[in-house]
Amino acid sequence: MTVDVDRWALEDLYAEYARLLDDGPLDEWPSLFLEDCLYLAIPRENYDAGLPLATFRCESRGMLQDRVRAVQETIMYEPRYLRHHITQIRPLERSEGSTSVTAHYSVLEVLHDELPRILSVGRYLDVVVRDHDGALRFAEKRAVYDSVMVPNTIVYPL
Amino acid sequence: MTVDVDRWALEDLYAEYARLLDDGPLDEWPSLFLEDCLYLAIPRENYDAGLPLATFRCESRGMLQDRVRAVQETIMYEPRYLRHHITQIRPLERSEGSTSVTAHYSVLEVLHDELPRILSVGRYLDVVVRDHDGALRFAEKRAVYDSVMVPNTIVYPL
Amino acid sequence: MTVDVDRWALEDLYAEYARLLDDGPLDEWPSLFLEDCLYLAIPRENYDAGLPLATFRCESRGMLQDRVRAVQETIMYEPRYLRHHITQIRPLERSEGSTSVTAHYSVLEVLHDELPRILSVGRYLDVVVRDHDGALRFAEKRAVYDSVMVPNTIVYPL
Numbered sequence: 001m002t003v004d005v006d007r008w009a010l011e012d013l014y015a016e017y018a019r020l021l022d023d024g025p026l027d028e029w030p031s032l033f034l035e036d037c038l039y040l041a042i043p044r045e046n047y048d049a050g051l052p053l054a055t056f057r058c059e060s061r062g063m064l065q066d067r068v069r070a071v072q073e074t075i076m077y078e079p080r081y082l083r084h085h086i087t088q089i090r091p092l093e094r095s096e097g098s099t100s101v102t103a104h105y106s107v108l109e110v111l112h113d114e115l116p117r118i119l120s121v122g123r124y125l126d127v128v129v130r131d132h133d134g135a136l137r138f139a140e141k142r143a144v145y146d147s148v149m150v151p152n153t154i155v156y157p158l
Numbered sequence: 159m160t161v162d163v164d165r166w167a168l169e170d171l172y173a174e175y176a177r178l179l180d181d182g183p184l185d186e187w188p189s190l191f192l193e194d195c196l197y198l199a200i201p202r203e204n205y206d207a208g209l210p211l212a213t214f215r216c217e218s219r220g221m222l223q224d225r226v227r228a229v230q231e232t233i234m235y236e237p238r239y240l241r242h243h244i245t246q247i248r249p250l251e252r253s254e255g256s257t258s259v260t261a262h263y264s265v266l267e268v269l270h271d272e273l274p275r276i277l278s279v280g281r282y283l284d285v286v287v288r289d290h291d292g293a294l295r296f297a298e299k300r301a302v303y304d305s306v307m308v309p310n311t312i313v314y315p316l
Numbered sequence: 317m318t319v320d321v322d323r324w325a326l327e328d329l330y331a332e333y334a335r336l337l338d339d340g341p342l343d344e345w346p347s348l349f350l351e352d353c354l355y356l357a358i359p360r361e362n363y364d365a366g367l368p369l370a371t372f373r374c375e376s377r378g379m380l381q382d383r384v385r386a387v388q389e390t391i392m393y394e395p396r397y398l399r400h401h402i403t404q405i406r407p408l409e410r411s412e413g414s415t416s417v418t419a420h421y422s423v424l425e426v427l428h429d430e431l432p433r434i435l436s437v438g439r440y441l442d443v444v445v446r447d448h449d450g451a452l453r454f455a456e457k458r459a460v461y462d463s464v465m466v467p468n469t470i471v472y473p474l
Binding site for chain 2: 007044085087088089090102104106117118120121122123146147148149150151
């Protein structure tokens with residue numbers, strides 16, 4: 001069931017993904033995606049029912065960059081720290097040149113003078129490819145979250 | 159201290175274990191155990207004191223299948239989503255043909271219209287073997303949980 | 317960006333670190349550090365601002381042993397269980413003989429008759445070296461925690 005990709009390179013891709021979201025610089029986060037990519041954050045109930053409605057939907061690296069700028073410049077929100085745990089990262093067989101990958105994630109959130117809490121939990125259903133420059137990048141990323149309720153707002157990508 | 163097993167195959171075994179419990183199909187979960195196996199969920203205080211009393215105790219794959227049927231058909235409970243994180247998966251030396259493995263786990267739970275919360279945390283103390291068909295399977299699995307209190311009911315296996 | 321260290325040996329070092337803190341024996345925890353080492357627990361705000369103030373600061377293995385004795389003999393606190401998840405363990409390039417390593421951690425805490433909760437989340441910024449006896453050990457460990465608030469007291473090292 002598992003295919004021959006460099007597993008450590010894959011682990012490092014997810015570590016970099018988590019680092020850029022949690023510790024920044026957030027500007028570099030879109031560089032982990034192909035120019036022509038798909039990023040969705042979608043509730044599990046919709047995903048399981050085959051419904052396409054997603055909370056976030058970006059269809060190119062440019063749209064991801066717009067999202068980053070919105071977080072940095074436009075959206076009003078209380079300052080917070082996030083911390084990802086991405087586990088059970090697992091490549092599955094797929095067509096030539098790309099690998100589908102599943103993983104479990106949780107995002108813990110810390111607001112000023114509050115105890116840490118769970119912002120979001122779920123799984124990633126991704127497609128990873130080796131880009132022209134040899135780097136692994138996300139061609140597709142679906143963050144399928146288990147929880148519809150969130151403590152306040154989801155500002156950052158999952 | 160660490161022995162020569164295929165570590166990625168071991169990682170994948172735990173990823174599959176987590177997937178089948180969290181995303182299903184739950185029916186396939188018992189297939190990760192030997193026909194002749196031992197599955198225990200046991201509070202840490204009992205385990206540390208050498209007391210045998212366990213919350214769940216299954217002594218064959220058939221008993222695990224019964225447990226799955228109970229979850230699917232018999233037990234009344236509020237619908238919920240679970241999400242495992244299994245980390246620090248680590249093989250330790252052991253007698254020929256089998257490897258003892260330790261890991262840390264947490265299970266996050268999402269009930270309808272509630273925030274995610276921690277259902278259970280603890281460690282796995284397992285024995286993994288290569289079965290006749292070449293697949294890695296659990297000969298023994300002990301989920302030693304740190305917390306006696308649970309938010310409501312533990313329905314699914316840990 | 318990633319260097320050639322034995323990644324599984326590194327994973328096992330962190331697993332051992334987590335095991336000794338969570339399941340003991342705590343006495344052995346300092347043996348994962350060099351004699352001449354640095355251990356800091358530091359709030360993220362201070363770290364990001366370049367401020368040196370740390371909550372814990374130990375500058376040798378002997379100081380870590382003192383800390384362990386304090387936990388075991390001196391400090392008054394309510395009994396508790398801890399459980400670490402250490403993920404995204406990632407070696408980064410560095411000067412000869414030592415490797416800087418980053419990782420994400422969370423510590424879940426269980427007090428008697430209470431639900432599990434999040435004690436601390438953050439990242440480790442470490443320097444790992446191969447010691448004279450061939451074992452990997454921490455030359456430096458910085459636990460940079462995201463949350464200033466804690467549910468009660470931080471007794472154990474992070």
